[in-house]
Amino acid sequence: MKKYFRELSVAGALGILLIVLAILAPSFYSPQPLLSLAARASVSLVVALGMALVIIAREIDISVGSMFAVCSVCAGLFAAMHWPLALVIVASILVGAVFGAFNGALVAGLGLPSIVVTLATMVTWQEGLRWLRQGEFVNLPDGMQWFGLSQRLGQWTLVIGSIALLILLALAMKHLSIGRFIYAVGSDAEVARLSGIPPKFTTFLIFVFMGALVGLAAIMNIVQSPQVDPQSGNGLELKVIAAVVVGGVSISGGRGNLWGVFAGLLLLACISPALTHLHIEAYWEKAIQGVIILLAVVAEGLRSRKALDHG
Amino acid sequence: MNAKQPTWKQNLFRHEAILLVVLIAEWIFFDAIGRNFGTYDNSCDILRHSCEIGLLALAMTPIILTGGIDLSVGSLLGLCAILFGKFWRDAHLPIPVAALCTLGVGALAGGLNAALITRLRLPPLIVTLGTFSLFRGLAEAITQGVDTFTNFPNSFLFLGQERWLGIPAQAPIFIGAVIFFWLLVHQTTYGRTFRALGFAPEGVRFAGIPVERRIAMTYVLAGIISAIAAIIYTARLGQAKADAGNGYELYAITAVVLGGTSIFGGTGSVHGTLLGVAAIAVLQSGIVHALQPSEMAGMLTGALLILALTSSVLPKMISGLRARKSALKLSKPIA
Amino acid sequence: MKRFLSYFCSLAVAASMIGCGKNSEAPAAGGNQTSNPAGKKLTVALLPKSKGNAYFISCQKGAQKAAGELGDELIFDGPTGTDPAKQNEIVENWITLGVDVIAAACENKEGISTALRKAQSKGIKVITYDADALPDARSFFVNQATPQGIGYTLMDQAAQLCSSNAEFAIITASLTAANQQEWQKFIEEDRAKNYPNMKLVAVKPCDDLKDKAQSETTALLSTYPNLKLVMAICSPGVPGAAEAVKQAGKTGQVKVIGLGLPNENKIYVHGGVTQAVVLWNTMDLGYLTVQAADALARGTLKPGDTSFKAGSQTYEIQGDNIMLGKPFVFTKDNIDQFDF
Numbered sequence: 001m002k003k004y005f006r007e008l009s010v011a012g013a014l015g016i017l018l019i020v021l022a023i024l025a026p027s028f029y030s031p032q033p034l035l036s037l038a039a040r041a042s043v044s045l046v047v048a049l050g051m052a053l054v055i056i057a058r059e060i061d062i063s064v065g066s067m068f069a070v071c072s073v074c075a076g077l078f079a080a081m082h083w084p085l086a087l088v089i090v091a092s093i094l095v096g097a098v099f100g101a102f103n104g105a106l107v108a109g110l111g112l113p114s115i116v117v118t119l120a121t122m123v124t125w126q127e128g129l130r131w132l133r134q135g136e137f138v139n140l141p142d143g144m145q146w147f148g149l150s151q152r153l154g155q156w157t158l159v160i161g162s163i164a165l166l167i168l169l170a171l172a173m174k175h176l177s178i179g180r181f182i183y184a185v186g187s188d189a190e191v192a193r194l195s196g197i198p199p200k201f202t203t204f205l206i207f208v209f210m211g212a213l214v215g216l217a218a219i220m221n222i223v224q225s226p227q228v229d230p231q232s233g234n235g236l237e238l239k240v241i242a243a244v245v246v247g248g249v250s251i252s253g254g255r256g257n258l259w260g261v262f263a264g265l266l267l268l269a270c271i272s273p274a275l276t277h278l279h280i281e282a283y284w285e286k287a288i289q290g291v292i293i294l295l296a297v298v299a300e301g302l303r304s305r306k307a308l309d310h311g
Numbered sequence: 312m313n314a315k316q317p318t319w320k321q322n323l324f325r326h327e328a329i330l331l332v333v334l335i336a337e338w339i340f341f342d343a344i345g346r347n348f349g350t351y352d353n354s355c356d357i358l359r360h361s362c363e364i365g366l367l368a369l370a371m372t373p374i375i376l377t378g379g380i381d382l383s384v385g386s387l388l389g390l391c392a393i394l395f396g397k398f399w400r401d402a403h404l405p406i407p408v409a410a411l412c413t414l415g416v417g418a419l420a421g422g423l424n425a426a427l428i429t430r431l432r433l434p435p436l437i438v439t440l441g442t443f444s445l446f447r448g449l450a451e452a453i454t455q456g457v458d459t460f461t462n463f464p465n466s467f468l469f470l471g472q473e474r475w476l477g478i479p480a481q482a483p484i485f486i487g488a489v490i491f492f493w494l495l496v497h498q499t500t501y502g503r504t505f506r507a508l509g510f511a512p513e514g515v516r517f518a519g520i521p522v523e524r525r526i527a528m529t530y531v532l533a534g535i536i537s538a539i540a541a542i543i544y545t546a547r548l549g550q551a552k553a554d555a556g557n558g559y560e561l562y563a564i565t566a567v568v569l570g571g572t573s574i575f576g577g578t579g580s581v582h583g584t585l586l587g588v589a590a591i592a593v594l595q596s597g598i599v600h601a602l603q604p605s606e607m608a609g610m611l612t613g614a615l616l617i618l619a620l621t622s623s624v625l626p627k628m629i630s631g632l633r634a635r636k637s638a639l640k641l642s643k644p645i646a
Numbered sequence: 647m648k649r650f651l652s653y654f655c656s657l658a659v660a661a662s663m664i665g666c667g668k669n670s671e672a673p674a675a676g677g678n679q680t681s682n683p684a685g686k687k688l689t690v691a692l693l694p695k696s697k698g699n700a701y702f703i704s705c706q707k708g709a710q711k712a713a714g715e716l717g718d719e720l721i722f723d724g725p726t727g728t729d730p731a732k733q734n735e736i737v738e739n740w741i742t743l744g745v746d747v748i749a750a751a752c753e754n755k756e757g758i759s760t761a762l763r764k765a766q767s768k769g770i771k772v773i774t775y776d777a778d779a780l781p782d783a784r785s786f787f788v789n790q791a792t793p794q795g796i797g798y799t800l801m802d803q804a805a806q807l808c809s810s811n812a813e814f815a816i817i818t819a820s821l822t823a824a825n826q827q828e829w830q831k832f833i834e835e836d837r838a839k840n841y842p843n844m845k846l847v848a849v850k851p852c853d854d855l856k857d858k859a860q861s862e863t864t865a866l867l868s869t870y871p872n873l874k875l876v877m878a879i880c881s882p883g884v885p886g887a888a889e890a891v892k893q894a895g896k897t898g899q900v901k902v903i904g905l906g907l908p909n910e911n912k913i914y915v916h917g918g919v920t921q922a923v924v925l926w927n928t929m930d931l932g933y934l935t936v937q938a939a940d941a942l943a944r945g946t947l948k949p950g951d952t953s954f955k956a957g958s959q960t961y962e963i964q965g966d967n968i969m970l971g972k973p974f975v976f977t978k979d980n981i982d983q984f985d986f
Contacts, residue, residue, distance in 0.1 A: 025869070033868035036893055040861055060436075110628070112620045113574040115380075115436075119561060120620075124613030130698040130726060131606035137700070137856075137885075137910055151893060221857070225889045226913055229856040229882060230698070241440065251434040273865040282850050283456045283821055287448025293441035294427070301431040346743050353742040360735045456821020456851070461756035472760060548731050550757035554822050557728040599739040605697060605726050 006248035006303060007260035010296070014267045017274060025277035033273075039155040041269040042162035043221045045262065048240045048247075049169055050213035052261045055244055057206050058186040058253030059107060059114040063122035064214050064240060067099045068233030070125050071218035076138035076228035085147060093215035099125070100211020101204070108204040122237070129230055138228040145226055158220050170258040182206065186253030242289065243268050246296040268292065326571035326623055330586045333615075337590065341597030348600040359471075359479045359547065361592035363388065363540040363556070365585070366485065367563040368570075369492045370536035372584045373529040375567055376496065377508040378576030379428065379435040381530060384537045384563060386446035387420050388556030391541035393450050396460025396551035406467050414538045420446060421534020425527035443560070450553040460551040471546030481543045488536065493581045505529070509576020565612060566591055569619050590615070687717055690939050691740045692932075693733060693750040694724040695777065700907055701881055701928060702751070704986040705776070708932030715957070716940050721745065728820075730754045737761040741768055747943040749788075749935045751776035755824055759783035771942045775935040777825045785942055785949060786966050788935045790926040791973040793825070797832025799973045800903065801841065803922050804875050807901045811843040812874035815866050817859050817887050817904075819880035820851050826879050833877075847873065852883045859886025860893075867894045878904030884923060888914035908976050908984040915981050923976040929986060931970055934961060938968055 021028045028034070047064055054061050075092040083091070099121070106117045146154025173179035181202045184192040189199040222228050247264025249256030271288055275281075342349035367384045374381050391413050398409035420442070427438045470480050495502040504525055507515045516522050545551045564574075570587030572579025591612055598608040692709050694702030706722050713720035721740070725732030733753055738761055740748060748765055752758040752774055762772045762783035772779075775788035791799075804814055816833070818826045830849070837844055847870050852859035863876055867890065876891065878884040884906035891900050892914070902920040907928075914920040937956035941947035947954055954961050954968055962969045976984065 027868050027871065030868045032894055033864050036864045036890075037861070040857075106617065106621075110621060110624055112624065116564075116568050116574050116616065116620060119565065120613040120616040122613075123561075123565075123616075124610050127606040127609030127613070127726060131604055131610075133698070134703045135698040135700040136703070225856070225860065225885075227856070227885060227910065231855055231882070232857050234853070234855055238440075238444075242444075245437050245440070251437050272861070276848065276850065276862070276865040277869045279848075279869075281455070283448075283451040285448070286444050287452050290441050290443070290445025290448050293437065293444060297433050297437045297441060298427065298431060301427075301433040305432060348742075350742060353739075356735075356738050356742055360731075360738070451821060454822075457827050459754070459756070459822075468760075472764070544731065547760075548734060548754070548757040549760040550730070550754055552730050552754065552757075552822055554728055554820075555730060557730075559729070595735075596739055599723060599736060600743050602721055605723050605736070609726060 004257075004260075006300060007257065007263060009299060010247055010260055010263040010267060013292075014263050014270070017267065017270060021270075021274055021277060025274075028273065028277045035152070035155050035159070037269070037273060038159045039224060041265065042158045043217045043224075044236070044239060044243070044269065045162045045265055046165060046213050046217040046220065047236060048243045048261050048265050049166060049258060050210040051240045052244045052247070052249050052256065052258055053169075053173075053182055053206050054114075054210050055241075055249050055251060056186045056253060056256055057182050057203060058189070059203060059206070060241070060251075061103060061114065061118045061207065061210055062237045062241070063099075063103065063118040063125065064210070065233040065236035065238075066122045066125035066129070067096060067211060067214045068218050068221075068236050069230055070099065070129050071096045071215045072222050072228050072232050073129060073133060073138055073230050075215075075219055075222055076140055079140050079144050079222075080138060082141060085144070089216075089219050092219045093212045096211040096213070096215025096218065097208050098211065100208045100214070103211070104204040104207030107207060108200040133230040135230060137230070140222065140226050140228065142226075144223060146223055154223065158224075162220070166258060166262055173258065178202070178205075183254055186255075188254075239268065240265075242293050246293060248296075248300070250300065264296070326619075327580060327583045327586060329622065330570065330583065330590060330619070334586055334590050334593065337593050337597060341593065341601060345597055345600030346602070348597060353596065353600070355474065355479050357592050357596045358482055358485070360596070361588055362479075362481045362485050362547075363544045364559055364562050364566065364592075365588045366488055366536050366540040366543075367533075367559055368566040368584050368588050369488055369581065370533040371563045371567050372492065372570075372572060372579060372581055373496055373502070373505045374435075374533060375509075375564075375572050375574060376505040376576055376579050377526050377529060378512070379526065379529070380439060380564070380574070381424065381435065381533050382439040382560050383420075383424060383442040383446055384533055385556040385559035385561075386443050386450070387417065387534060387537040388541045388544065388559060389553055390420070390446040390450040391417050391538040392545050392551040392555040393454050393458070393460065393553055395538075395542055395545060397453070399463070400460050406464065410542050413542060414535055417534040417536070417538025417541075418531055419534070421531040421537075422527075424534070425530035428530065429523040429527045447553070454553045456553060458553075460545075461549060463545070463549065468546055468549055471543055471548070481547070484539065484543065488539075489581070489585060496581050501525070506577055506579070509573075509578075562591070565616055569616055571619075571623065687719060688746040688940060688943050689719045689721065689744075690936055690943075691721040691723075691745040691748045692936065693736060693748065694722070695733075695751045695753045696728075697724045697726050700910070704907065704928040705751075705932035705935070707986070708929035708934075709936045710932075711929075712933045712936035712940070712956075716937070718936070718940055720936065725753075730757055733758050734761040737765060741765050741770060745770060747771040747773070747939040749773050749775055749939045750779065750784075752779045753777070753824065755779055771939070773935065773939050773942055775931060781966065786938060786947070786963075786968055788931065788938055788970065789967040790928075790931050790970040792967075793828040794832045794835075796905070796924070796973055797829045798836045799924055799975070800829070800877055800879070800905070801833045801836035803903050803924065803975065804877055804901075805841045805844065807903070807921055808844070808874045810841060811845070813845045813847045813870055813872050814875040814877060815848045815850070815863075815870065815873060816846065817850055817852050817862060817876060817878040817880070817883040819854050819883070823880070829879055852878075852880065852886060854880055854882050856882040856886040856889075859883040860890045863887040863890035864894060867891065867896060867900065873900055875901045875903065878902070878906070880904075881906040881910065884920065885910050885914060888919045892917070892919050907986060908981050909986060911976070912981055915976065915978055918978075921977070923981070924973050925976065926970055926972075926974050927984075933957065934968065934970060 071092050074095050078088045078091050106112050107114045181197045184197050185199045185202050193199050243265035244261050248260035394416050395413040398404045398412050427433050428435050473480050566587035567584050570583030595608045759780040766772050772784040773786045774784045778787045850862040876887045878887045884904035888902045897919045903922045906923050911923045934956050952963050
C-alpha cells in the first residue's frame with residue numbers, strides 16, 4: 001500500500017473529480033461523448049507510455065509533438081496515394097522509429113544530453129514541416145476513417161487497443177529483463193553497465209521505441225477524422241510529460257510504473273471537459289494544470305524526504 | 312598550486328572561440344547575400360530584438376551552471392507584463408512605481424521556484440514545468456484572455472523604441488546586466504561556487520557554503536530579470552498581452568547551451584551565453600534580409616545546436632578512441 | 647579576464663568596422679520620395695498573421711498574381727510562433743532591408759502600429775489588410791468585410807437556421823486573438839438588438855487546432871443538451887466542430903456554421919453537417935492588397951480617393967477603407983465553384 005502511495009493518490013484525485021462531476025454535472029457521463037473522449041485520450045496514452053519509459057531511463061524527449069505532426073502528415077499522404085491501410089500503419093510506425101533512432105543515436109551514441117538534442121530536433125522538424133505544408137490539411141480517402149469500420153467499433157478498437165498496450169507494457173516492464181534493464185539504467189547507468197547491462201544500447205532502443213509509439217499514435221489520431229491538420233501534436237510533449245510526472249514517475253529516473261501514468265493521463269485529460277461541464281471559464285485551464293503538476297511534484301518531494309529521514 | 316594558464320593555441324579551440332568565429336562568419340555571409348544587412352541601423356535592431364531574450368539567457372546561465380533549469384521564465388515574462396499594465400492602468404500607479412512593483416512580483420515568483428526546488432528538494436525541470444503552466448495560466452485568467460494594456464506614455468515607450476545618445480535606449484540596461492552577471496559568475500567568490508555546485512554539490516556543502524541559499528538566489532534573480540525583460544518588452548511593443556514571451560524559455564536555453572554551457576552544469580560562461588544569443592539573433596535577422604522564409608531560421612538554429620553539441624564531445628571521443636587504440640597495442644602479448 | 651577582454655575587443659572591432667563602413671543605403675527605389683515613376687520595380691512586403699496558415703497562403707496566391715502583372719518583387723514572410731512581438735521584428739527588419747511598401751495583417755492592433763509608424767517615418771508606405779492597425783499607422787486598410795459585417799452575417803445566418811430562442815456556442819481561435827474578439831463584439835451586438843431570445847451559452851478556444859475544436863465541441867454537445875448551433879469563428883475550428891457534431895450523431899439537429907476555407911469544409915457541407923461557411927474570396931483580397939500597395943507607392947492611389955481600379959474591377963473606398971465587398975456565404979449550392 002505504502003509502496004504505491006503516489007499512484008494511488010493520483011487515482012484518488014481522479015476518483016474525486018469523477019464523483020464531483022457525477023454530482024454536479026451528470027451530463028459528463030453520456031456514453032457517446034465519453035467514448036469520443038476516451039478515443040481521443042487513447043492517442044495521448046500511447047505516447048505517454050513511451051514517454052514513461054524514456055523518463056524512467058533518466059532521459060527526456062520533448063520532440064514528440066513535432067514527430068507526431070510529421071508522422072501524421074506522412075501517414076495522410078501515404079493514404080492519399082491509396083496505399084493499403086496495413087502498409088500505411090506500418091509506414092507511419094517506421095517513420096516514427098526513424099526519427100526516434102536519430103534522437104537515440106545522438107543521445108546514446110554521442111552521449112549528448114537528451115533535453116537539448118530533443119529540443120533541437122523538435123524545432124527543426126516543426127519548422128521544416130510548417131515550411132513544407134504551409135498549414136494545408138491533407139484530405140484522407142474515404143474508408144480510411146475508423147480503419148473502415150463503423151464509428152462505434154472504431155472508437156472501441158482504439159480504446160481497447162491502447163489499454164491492451166498498457167497492460168502488455170506494464171507486464172513487460174515487470175517480468176521481462178528488458179524492463180529491468182530500463183529501471184537499472186535509469187537508477188544508475190554505471191552500476192548497470194558493471195552488472196552486464198548495456199546502457200547505451202538500452203537507451204537507444206528506448207528512443208526508437210518512443211518514435212515507433214508516436215507513429216502508432218499518429219495513425220490512431222488520423223483515423224478519427226477525414227482530414228489531417230499539420231498542426232496536430234502542438235503541445236503534446238507538455239501534456240504527456242505532465243501526465244507521466246503526475247502519475248508518479250520520478251524525473252530522476254529509476255522509479256515509477258505505467259498504471260500511475262494511466263491515472264495521471266486520465267486526470268489531466270478530464271480537466272478541459274470538466275471545466276466545460278462545470279461551466280467554468282476556459283481561461284482557467286492552464287492555471288489549474290500548473291497547480292496539479294506542482295501538487296504532484298510536491299507530494300513526490302515530501303514522499304522522498306520522508307524516506308530520507310526514515311532511511 | 313598554480314593551474315597552468317591555457318596557451319593561446321588552446322584558447323583558440325575552446326568552444327567560445329569557435330562560436331565567435333561562427334558568429335563573424337554569419338555576419339560576413341549575410342552581409343554579402345542580404346540587402347542592407349550590415350548597417351548600423353540593422354545592428355541596433357538586432358540588439359533591440361534580442362534584448363529580452365538576452366536578459367533571460369543571462370539569468371538562465373547561473374541556474375544551468377548549478378545543474379538546474381528554469382522553464383518558467385517566458386511565462387513569467389507574460390505574467391509580469393500584464394501585471395505591469397494592470398499596476399499602471401488600473402491601480403493608477405506612476406510608471407516607475409509600477410515597474411518596482413513588477414520587479415517585486417518577479418522576485419516573488421522566482422522565490423516560489425526557489426522554495427520548491429531548494430526547500431522541498433524537488434527536481435527543477437518539473438517544478439518549473441508546473442510554474443510554466445501556472446504563470447501563463449494566471450496571466451490568462453487575470454486578463455480573461457482578452458484584456459490588453461496600451462497607450463503608455465511616450466516617455467515610457469522611449470525605453471523600447473528610441474535611441475539614447477545614438478544607441479538603443481534599452482542597451483544600457485542590457486549592458487549593465489551583462490556586466491553584473493559576468494562579474495557575478497566569473498569574478499566573485501560567491502558566483503564561482505555556481506560551477507562547483509554543478510560539478511559536485513556535496514563537495515561544496517562540505518566546504519561550508521550554504522548550498523540552498525546560493526541556488527535559491529539564482530532562481531530569485533531569474534524572476535527579477537524576467538520582470539525587467541517584461542517591462543522592456545512592453546515598451547518595445549507598446550502593448551502588454553497575456554501571451555507575451557511565448558516560447559522565450561526554449562530560445563534562452565538554446566542560447567545558453569550553444570554558448571558552451573553544459574546542461575548538466577559545472578562548465579560554462581557568461582560570454583559564451585552572450586555569443587549564443589548573438590549567433591541566433593544575427594541568424595534570424597540575416598534570414599529576413601536574405602529574403603528567405605522565417606522557418607529556415609528555426610531549422611538552422613536546430614542544426615546549429617546539434618553541431619555545437621557534437622563538436623563539444625568530439626575532442627573527448629577522439630582522445631577516447633586514441634586511448635583505446637593505444638591500450639589495445641599495449642595489451643598485445645609480448646612475443 | 648584577459649581572455650574575455652580580448653574576445654570582446656575583437657568582436658567589437660569587427661562589428662564596428664563592418665557597421666561603420668556602410669551607413670544605411672537609401673532603400674531600393676528611393677523611399678524618401680513620395681512617388682515612384684511608373685515602370686520602376688517596387689518591393690512589396692506582405693505580412694500574414696502567421697505562417698503555416700492556409701488562409702494566408704490563399705491570399706498569397708492572389709498577391710503573387712498581382713505582383714507578376716505589375717512587375718514588382720513580392721516578399722512574403724511572417725511569424726512562425728505565437729509571440730506577439732514577432733510581427734514587429736519582421737517589419738523592423740524590412741525597414742532596414744529597404745522595402746517600398748508594407749502590407750500587413752495585424753495580429754495586435756496597438757503593438758504592430760509601433761513598428762508601422764516607424765516604417766512610415768522612414769518613407770515606406772503602409773497599408774493593412776484582413777486585420778487593421780491603428781489609423782495613424784497606415785494609409786489605407788483593404789477591408790474584406792468590416793468586423794461589423796462579419797459579425798452580423800454570422801449572427802444572421804445563425805438566426806436563420808434556428809428558432810428564435812435557441813442556444814448556441816462559439817468556438818474561437820485563442821482567447822487573446824484580437825480579430826475574433828472584435829467579431830464576437832458585433833455578434834453580441836446583433837444578437838442583443840435583433841435576436842434577444844437567442845442565448846450564447848459558451849465560448850471555447852481551440853488554439854487554431856482542428857483536433858482541439860473537435861474535443862471542445864464534443865464536450866459542449868453533452869453539456870448543453872439544448873444546443874442548437876455551433877459557430878466556429880476560426881478556420882480550423884469549422885471542420886473540427888463539424889466532425890464532432892457528426893460523431894455525436896447530431897447531424898442536422900445541431901447546425902454548424904463558421905468562418906472557413908471552402909476546400910476544408912466541402913465534405914461537411916455536402917454531408918449536411920455544416921450549413922454555411924462565411925468568408926470572402928481570399929485570392930481577390932491578396933490581389934487587391936498588392937495592387938493597392940503598388941498604387942500607393944507609385945502615388946496613383948491617394949488619400950481622398952473614392953474608388954480604386956485593380957485589374958478589371960473597381961472597388962469602392964469608404965474613408966480610408968478599400969472595400970473588397972460583402973462577406974460571401976458558401977453553401978451546398980455554390981461551394982464547388984471555389985478552390986482555395
